Amino acid sequence: MSTLSTKERILNSTEKLIAEHGFAELSIRKISQRAHTNLAAINYHFGNKQQLIDQVLERRLNNLFDIRKNMLDELNQGDPKKVCNLEQILHAFIAPALFMINDEHQGGRIFMQVLARAYAEQSEALHDLMKDRYTPIIKEFAEAIGLACPDLPRETIFWRFHFIIGALTYTMGHFGATSVARQMPEEEYFEKSVAELIEFAKAALSV
Amino acid sequence: MSTLSTKERILNSTEKLIAEHGFAELSIRKISQRAHTNLAAINYHFGNKQQLIDQVLERRLNNLFDIRKNMLDELNQGDPKKVCNLEQILHAFIAPALFMINDEHQGGRIFMQVLARAYAEQSEALHDLMKDRYTPIIKEFAEAIGLACPDLPRETIFWRFHFIIGALTYTMGHFGATSVARQMPEEEYFEKSVAELIEFAKAALSV
DNA sequence: ACGCAATTCAAACGACTGTTTAAATCAATT
DNA sequence: AATTGATTTAAACAGTCGTTTGAATTGCGT
Numbered sequence: 001m002s003t004l005s006t007k008e009r010i011l012n013s014t015e016k017l018i019a020e021h022g023f024a025e026l027s028i029r030k031i032s033q034r035a036h037t038n039l040a041a042i043n044y045h046f047g048n049k050q051q052l053i054d055q056v057l058e059r060r061l062n063n064l065f066d067i068r069k070n071m072l073d074e075l076n077q078g079d080p081k082k083v084c085n086l087e088q089i090l091h092a093f094i095a096p097a098l099f100m101i102n103d104e105h106q107g108g109r110i111f112m113q114v115l116a117r118a119y120a121e122q123s124e125a126l127h128d129l130m131k132d133r134y135t136p137i138i139k140e141f142a143e144a145i146g147l148a149c150p151d152l153p154r155e156t157i158f159w160r161f162h163f164i165i166g167a168l169t170y171t172m173g174h175f176g177a178t179s180v181a182r183q184m185p186e187e188e189y190f191e192k193s194v195a196e197l198i199e200f201a202k203a204a205l206s207v
Numbered sequence: 208m209s210t211l212s213t214k215e216r217i218l219n220s221t222e223k224l225i226a227e228h229g230f231a232e233l234s235i236r237k238i239s240q241r242a243h244t245n246l247a248a249i250n251y252h253f254g255n256k257q258q259l260i261d262q263v264l265e266r267r268l269n270n271l272f273d274i275r276k277n278m279l280d281e282l283n284q285g286d287p288k289k290v291c292n293l294e295q296i297l298h299a300f301i302a303p304a305l306f307m308i309n310d311e312h313q314g315g316r317i318f319m320q321v322l323a324r325a326y327a328e329q330s331e332a333l334h335d336l337m338k339d340r341y342t343p344i345i346k347e348f349a350e351a352i353g354l355a356c357p358d359l360p361r362e363t364i365f366w367r368f369h370f371i372i373g374a375l376t377y378t379m380g381h382f383g384a385t386s387v388a389r390q391m392p393e394e395e396y397f398e399k400s401v402a403e404l405i406e407f408a409k410a411a412l413s414v
Numbered sequence: 415a416c417g418c419a420a421t422t423c424a425a426a427c428g429a430c431t432g433t434t435t436a437a438a439t440c441a442a443t444t
Numbered sequence: 445a446a447t448t449g450a451t452t453t454a455a456a457c458a459g460t461c462g463t464t465t466g467a468a469t470t471g472c473g474t
Contacts, residue, residue, distance in 0.1 A: 006421080022328045023231050027461065038423050043463060045421095120327030120380065121229045159403040160410075166377025167370035173327065196366040203367075203414035204407055213451080235432065245453050250433065252451095 007045045009035040014056050019110040022117055028052075054125035057118055060100070060111045061126075065133050067096040072140060080140065086148040090201045093141050094168055098194045101172055116173030138165075149205050157205075164201045171197060214252045216242040221263050226317040229324055235259075261332035264325055267307070267318045268333075272340050274303040279347060287347065293355040297408045300348050301375055305401045308379055323380030345372075356412050364412075371408045378404060 004012070013034035017026055028042045028049050035041075046052035071092035075084045101112050118126045138161075146157045171193060184192070211219070220241035224233055235249045235256050242248075253259040278299035282291045308319045325333045345368075353364045378400060391399070 024328065028463090029461080039462090040424090040464080041422065049462065117327045120324045121231065156403075160407055163374035163378070163404060163407045166375075167373035170373025170376055171370070196363075197370060200367055200370045200411055204411040206414055207410040234430080236430085246432090247434080247454085248452065256432065 006037050006041055010042060011056055014052055015110055015114055019113040023121060057126055061129055064096055064100055065137055068093060069137055083147045084144055087202060089144045089148055090198050094197055095194060097168060097172060112172040160204050213244050213248055217249060218263055221259060222317055222321055226320040230328060264333055268336055271303055271307055272344055275300060276344055290354045291351055294409060296351045296355055297405050301404055302401060304379060319379040367411050
């Protein structure tokens with residue numbers, strides 16, 4: 001049916017179905033139907049439904065975290081104590097997430113809706129992934145921001161960064177919805193979102 | 208069993224079950240069991256499951272919007288063109304939402320997790336409610352912020368306010384989780400959240 | 415071309431889903 | 445006390461759910 005393997009087709013159709021209709025209506029029958037395969041293929045390749053969902057989340061999140069980490073390391077040049085430019089730090093954190101959304105070919109926007117829903121549902125697998133991979137990188141970014149904003153107390157940095165993550169998460173999850181309401185072309189609106197969010201974060205950290 | 212009516216007990220148990228286990232595991236059998244009533248009582252009082260969920264959302268959202276609107280009108284003194292203090296405007300928007308969270312007696316924190324989940328699931332009923340009631344009030348606040356920040360372009364106001372709403376929504380949805388991680392008493396942490404979020408929003412609108 | 419392992423498939427399992435039906439119970443009015 | 449309407453109940457309905465089973469099929473190394 002396609003050049004992709006059964007396993008890949010299952011992962012893709014799962015992602016699309018979650019984005020389109022949420023977790024509530026997600027069934028392995030619909031998944032297998034959309035992936036042009038059999039019911040039992042899912043249990044064969046992934047064990048059970050939950051482990052399939054976990055792998056959908058992991059597949060892209062690991063990628064996002066790697067990109068963020070690499071961009072920060074490039075600024076750092078391997079030295080966590082190096083003082084970097086605030087805008088570049090924020091760019092390294094924000095841009096990969098939003099670029100992933102705009103990567104229509106790879107279904108990035110779809111994934112962000114999936115992620116937003118899994119986050120709200122407080123998925124256990126997602127929580128574990130966050131603790132193991134996300135939190136350490138968050139801390140690295142917080143450290144870098146602290147060095148770039150020497151006038152702000154450590155505690156303030158924590159709070160402001162927390163709120164910036166909130167603004168980013170909200171924007172990612174509602175990107176499709178808001179872009180419809182705008183009158184500019186979607187591509188233009190996307191780039192505007194990235195720029196405005198970075199400007200917003202800079203302003204929030206400047207006082 | 209209780210002083211509350213069957214209808215109220217159903218609404219409350221629904222809210223609690225969504226907050227505890229999400230929409231995925233929500234069944235009218237569990238709801239009726241927890242409300243100490245019969246299966247068919249739900250269909251009798253609410254028509255069907257979806258209309259029950261809709262009423263759970265509406266019950267509290269209408270209340271939140273009313274409070275916000277009243278607080279803004281008090282600042283305005285009924286005149287939408289009156290220039291108000293930025294901090295007071297932000298307080299009128301942010302505080303009612305966070306106070307609702309802290310109202311443990313009325314189950315406010317529970318509701319905010321419900322709201323976060325419904326929002327992620329892109330509930331149709333919630334979307335309609337937003338369009339009819341939320342959007343107009345958002346616009347009123349945006350107007351008031353615009354008057355309070357004469358140096359910022361109208362478009363910038365739009366973006367920054369959008370991000371502030373994101374930070375607020377994120378904080379509401381994850382309040383339970385983050386408060387566990389903090390070492391200060393919960394009550395203190397709550398008040399700190401409100402103050403920090405208002406300071407954050409002020410900073411984000413000051414440049 | 416054979417044999418073995420990996421993969422795919424149809425079918426069935428038991429459990430759970432939302433909703434409907436009609437009978438039973440309750441509360442209030444005449 | 446009888447009657448009426450509102451409420452609650454138990455039971456059944458027709459689907460869908462995730463998972464398992466064992467047979468059929470495929471593809472690859474020999």
